[in-house]
Amino acid sequence: MAKSIKTLQIRHVDAGSCNGCEQELTALTSRDYDMQRYGLDIVASPRHADALLVTGPVTDTMALPLEKVWGAIAAPKVRIAFGDCAIGCGVFQQSYTSHGGLIDSDLEIPGCPPEPGPALAALRDWMGSHSRGKSAYLELGPVEIN
Ligand code: SF4
Numbered sequence: 690m691a692k693s694i695k696t697l698q699i700r701h702v703d704a705g706s707c708n709g710c711e712q713e714l715t716a717l718t719s720r721d722y723d724m725q726r727y728g729l730d731i732v733a734s735p736r737h738a739d740a741l742l743v744t745g746p747v748t749d750t751m752a753l754p755l756e757k758v759w760g761a762i763a764a765p766k767v768r769i770a771f772g773d774c775a776i777g778c779g780v781f782q783q784s785y786t787s788h789g790g791l792i793d794s795d796l797e798i799p800g801c802p803p804e805p806g807p808a809l810a811a812l813r814d815w816m817g818s819h820s821r822g823k824s825a826y827l828e829l830g831p832v833e834i835n
Pocket residue numbers: 705706707708709710744745746772773774775779780781800801802803
């Protein structure tokens with residue numbers, strides 16, 4: 690049977706973004722990109738999520754909240770680094786308040802900010818090539834930040 694994940698409920702955390710990534714993330718939910726038709730949605734509570742999507746370089750003040758949100762998402766779960774800052778190669782990488790993004794992610798969506806079209810394609814490609822099986826997800830544990 691072919692691997693595929695049909696839906697992904699995403700809890701987004703702005704971990705110190707400049708808001709550029711948020712604008713493009715919002716565009717994904719717009720009429721033009723309408724990511725909900727592909728089973729993707731942004732949810733308000735981590736209790737309703739099976740994915741954590743992080744934007745920004747993970748500032749000092751956001752490190753603990755980020756770990757708490759990650760801990761509140763039930764397993765199996767996945768983490769997504771959205772944008773160069775979250776991946777660890779953004780313009781705020783060297784900032785004294787920055788942890789430099791996530792160390793490890795299931796999916797990295799590059800760009801500063803990522804364009805909605807390629808971002809949606811990356812999400813759909815990842816969903817199409819993974820299953821809900823445990824091996825598709827990182828081992829449980831705290832979010833690792835640089
Ligand atoms: S990747 Fe670019 S757009 Fe996104 S938070 Fe960093 S600087 Fe802003």
